[in-house]
Amino acid sequence: MQDGHDADDPKQSTADMTIFVQNLLQQMQSRFQTMSESIISKIDEMGNRIDELEQSINELRAEMGQEGSPSPSAPLKTKEDPKAADDSA
Template sequence: MDGHDAENSKQSTADMTVFVQNLLQKMQTRFQAMSQSIISKDILRMGSRIDELEQSINDLRAEMGQEGSPSPSTSLKTKEDPKSAEDSP
């Protein structure tokens, strides 16, 4: 191997190193983007589930409140016009 071949070999090694570093950087960037996308989707899904749970809790509270108290229509009549509530059967 003469000096020219050794220099070409060093250049090839340097080129390959730069190529691999760039490839690894691209892979890391894509991995981070995919991870962020997955996390964002999971957060949205979790938020939706929390909203559904809150609605279920509110529905249960409403049902429990209705069992021990008069119907909402009677309560409204009483608040708006006490005579209407008294006149109703």
């Protein structure tokens, strides 16, 4: 009878090991899925922030263009500046 019992132990041990490995793989897959979703979420958030930053920069450029265009004195100063005249020559 002991021989029959010994024959079942390796089978039971193999089954237990298989279940253990399957559970471990499922846990790993779940963790990787969670990390993947988190990374994708962060990338989407960064993309949105970059889009907002780009829009803000474009708005600032537009404002500076509107403010800078009516001022004719700025180009005159560069012509009167001796350093500017030396650079252009």
